[in-house]
Amino acid sequence: MKSFNWKVIHDREHDYDSTSKTTPIYQTSSFSFTDLHDLEGFFQPENNRYMYSRYGNPNPDQLARKVSELEGAPAGVATSSGMSAILSGVLAVVRPGESVLIPEDVYGGTYDLFQQFFQDWQVDVHTVSFADLAEVEKKITQKTSLVYTESVTNPLLRVEEIEAVVKIAHKRSIPVMVDNTFATPYFSQPYKFGADLVVHSATKYIGGHSDVTAGVLVGERTLVEEAKRKAIQLGMNVSPFEAWLTVRGLKTLSVRMEKQSANAKAIADFLNDQPGVNVYYPKNLATHGNGAMVSFELDKRYDIHKFFEQLEWVKIVPTLAGVETTVSYPLKTSHRSIPPHMQKKLGITAGLIRLSVGLEDETDITDELQSALEEAAEKKFPE
Numbered sequence: 591m592k593s594f595n596w597k598v599i600h601d602r603e604h605d606y607d608s609t610s611k612t613t614p615i616y617q618t619s620s621f622s623f624t625d626l627h628d629l630e631g632f633f634q635p636e637n638n639r640y641m642y643s644r645y646g647n648p649n650p651d652q653l654a655r656k657v658s659e660l661e662g663a664p665a666g667v668a669t670s671s672g673m674s675a676i677l678s679g680v681l682a683v684v685r686p687g688e689s690v691l692i693p694e695d696v697y698g699g700t701y702d703l704f705q706q707f708f709q710d711w712q713v714d715v716h717t718v719s720f721a722d723l724a725e726v727e728k729k730i731t732q733k734t735s736l737v738y739t740e741s742v743t744n745p746l747l748r749v750e751e752i753e754a755v756v757k758i759a760h761k762r763s764i765p766v767m768v769d770n771t772f773a774t775p776y777f778s779q780p781y782k783f784g785a786d787l788v789v790h791s792a793t794k795y796i797g798g799h800s801d802v803t804a805g806v807l808v809g810e811r812t813l814v815e816e817a818k819r820k821a822i823q824l825g826m827n828v829s830p831f832e833a834w835l836t837v838r839g840l841k842t843l844s845v846r847m848e849k850q851s852a853n854a855k856a857i858a859d860f861l862n863d864q865p866g867v868n869v870y871y872p873k874n875l876a877t878h879g880n881g882a883m884v885s886f887e888l889d890k891r892y893d894i895h896k897f898f899e900q901l902e903w904v905k906i907v908p909t910l911a912g913v914e915t916t917v918s919y920p921l922k923t924s925h926r927s928i929p930p931h932m933q934k935k936l937g938i939t940a941g942l943i944r945l946s947v948g949l950e951d952e953t954d955i956t957d958e959l960q961s962a963l964e965e966a967a968e969k970k971f972p973e
């Protein structure tokens with residue numbers, strides 16, 4: 591049995607071209623056949639041929655296979671974005687007239703997908719705080735056909751009790767789908783805790799270099815096969831080049847996560863020592879670290895505009911998970927469309943900052959934060 595770190599780097603099934611050290615890029619829309627018998631072979635069960643890249647291509651398949659292996663799941667499909675991976679998974683499970691249960695603090699794009707797209711398709715969407723599992727249990731009805739959650743929430747970084755959620759849902763034979771984007775398979779493998787489907791915005795840590803948009807869905811074979819059919823029908827395939835780049839980035843997942851997580855722990859400790867700073871950092875995610883995201887809230891002694899203005903090299907970007915440290919402002923980006931009373935309830939305040947910790951030395955990051963905090967201190971918040 592090969593280690594996690596081996597699986598991150600190698601591909602057991604990489605036999606497309608035995609002389610090429612890395613997987614070639616199959617930058618083609620379609621594949622050719624020698625004669626009609628050859629063509630017929632494509633439609634036979636168990637064939638491992640390719641015909642048309644929207645149906646399948648070696649590079650997306652390699653990405654799906656690698657993430658499935660890392661999650662310990664039997665099957666996977668790679669798609670054009672995290673959102674299309676979520677969409678394909680939900681479409682594989684949920685039918686009009688049924689209902690789904692989602693966390694009230696779910697990622698904003700996912701919230702919109704359920705509240706707007708799926709409501710229009712006659713799917714009832716119920717939101718609940720997954721911090722209170724008794725409430726989750728109470729909200730399940732006869733019509734519930736999917737329980738959807740995230741292994742680590744955004745931006746307050748609460749760690750989901752996946753096993754407990756699975757237990758509640760499976761008691762009623764309801765499948766569970768988990769977004770594992772923030773945790774990555776390095777820190778959490780929800781399929782092993784019983785989740786039926788696990789989804790990633792591979793745009794984030796799986797790719798890791800902020801240069802691709804891609805998604806991966808892994809899980810139970812029958813569900814993933816249905817999701818793949820939906821992805822083919824709706825044209826949600828990822829391009830060969832984007833898949834290849836994502837696999838290239840994935841090869842360094844372990845070393846990136848180890849260093850970024852160690853940096854994040856040091857930054858969380860540093861911020862905890864600053865006056866008027868309330869730190870959110872995951873606890874007990876895994877024995878070897880707690881991830882590379884840190885959120886923190888400045889109290890009224892700080893001028894939030896000044897803090898952002900004073901950052902010299904940490905860029906303000908509404909994304910995360912690259913090799914460089916970046917910062918975002920949830921109130922005015924990811925959680926902008928949430929009604930003010932919900933923002934307040936969820937703790938999305940005017941002082942909240944989300945830091946995606948990169949691969950620089952820890953002192954580079956603490957120096958940058960310290961000078962911005964010093965400049966921003968003792969000023970008033972704007973109304």
Ligand SMILES: Cc1ncc(COP(=O)(O)O)c(C=O)c1O
Binds near residue numbers: 697740792804
């Ligand atoms: C937790 C989470 N899930 C899904 C998505 C959607 O991914 P993508 O932008 O690749 O479609 C994001 C994007 O930020 C995310 O943060």
